[in-house]
């Protein structure tokens with residue numbers, strides 16, 4: 332889909348669908364909505380007066396201009412109450428309008444930036460959120476469909492601004508929104524791809540492609556290098572699989588003098604659980620166990636394309652977790668890159684093992700901060716819910732706050748959880764330095780405290796297990812399948828550090 336910006340009065344724009352908006356409780360529309368209302372001889376005000384148009388968030392009303400203006404349809408997107416309006420509401424309103432326009436068969440959509448007027452959101456943020464809502468909501472994964480979609484593809488989305496003085500701000504916001512949301516869609520594609528189309532090797536190739544598009548430096552390492560590095564935890568997990576593991580490093584701003592920001596992503600391209608085999612029901616969802624890796628690839632792609640004045644590195648350990656005659660077993664002892672020995676209690680707690688080696692490797696760069704993202708525990712989904720919030724652990728409260736704030740701006744939620752020393756007690760081992768499994772209680776805390784053993788720098792861990800997939804047919808910005816969760820927060824985090 333082409334994203335454009337245009338300096339015009341919205342009512343003069345030719346499109347299959349024009350999108351304006353309305354705050355809940357507004358009796359007399361203002362700005363662009365008022366201009367369209369006037370051109371339609373008061374049709375919008377009439378709808379408001381009839382009680383049929385209330386401006387509720389997520390609701391969209393359709394009007395037919397019948398020649399009064401060049402556009403074929405006018406869509407009025409509800410923004411909800413003006414008090415407490417946020418860019419996330421602009422994103423959701425835009426998504427609802429775009430989904431509606433698409434359902435009506437519109438190939439071209441022209442929209443104003445939501446919330447820049449009475450919403451008190453600055454014009455750049457409004458433009459960014461409106462474009463993100465469009466790009467995210469119109470996403471579809473059809474790689475394995477042999478029949479055409481019933482959803483007509485939208486070819487162009489044009490953001491329209493009346494005030495010429497605001498155009499540079501609108502253009503820059505739209506560009507940030509486009510790059511960020513398209514990068515989230517790149518992550519969604521990687522996650523939606525089944526494991527036979529997204530092996531560690533293919534994931535590494537996808538990372539190389541993203542790097543080529545975004546001026547990133549990219550290195551991909553195989554099993555020999557992983558062995559030379561002493562990454563015994565990653566080697567243990569990959570042992571049961573016929574697919575070779577990969578260790579992927581993406582880098583933006585290589586050669587810059589400052590300490591890098593590092594993002595690490597869990598890249599289990601399929602998690603059967605290994606010898607501690609998972610139950611069959613729902614196991615197909617474990618193709619998404621590389622959701623952290625996908626978020627890191629997506630975020631680096633965006634950081635590269637935005638060309639942020641920063642040094643940012645993405646690290647992805649990638650392998651499969653399968654049972655086989657060669658697979659690692661409960662009771663096995665693995666030796667991580669930093670020499671720590673790990674007794675494997677449960678082979679299904681594999682994410683923390685591959686991350687342990689990656690977190691050790693990150694120390695080489697003397698990072699300013701390391702943030703890892705992982706679909707790490709079912710316990711986190713039990714604690715915080717499905718598609719509600721990701722678990723957030725951090726060695727410093729300031730870092731946790733920084734991530735939460737970046738998340739808030741993007742509409743992605745993170746809940747700060749404790750790294751209590753008591754959790755460390757639960758992963759004590761009789762035979763090795765630590766175990767990979769803390770038992771029935773406090774499973775999220777145990778997983779995080781395990782990872783902490785391998786960090787020696789400011790560090791945060793994001794457990795995104797409940798966030799990478801949506802099971803419902805439709806959900807605000809998403810359709811069933813991958814969400815690309817984490818990409819937008821990481822990009823926002825980096826943009827704020829660059830400011």
Ligand code: BES
Pocket residue numbers: 602604620677679680681682706707708709710712768769774796797
């Ligand atoms: N990939 C899973 C976690 C997961 C569960 C992600 C559900 C998404 C949805 C992870 O590797 C895992 O299997 N975790 C185990 C850990 C346990 C054995 C300590 C879990 O959560 O059950």
Ligand code: MN
Pocket residue numbers: 602604652678679680681682
């Ligand atoms: Mn597992």
Ligand code: ZN
Pocket residue numbers: 599602620679681682706707
């Ligand atoms: Zn897993």
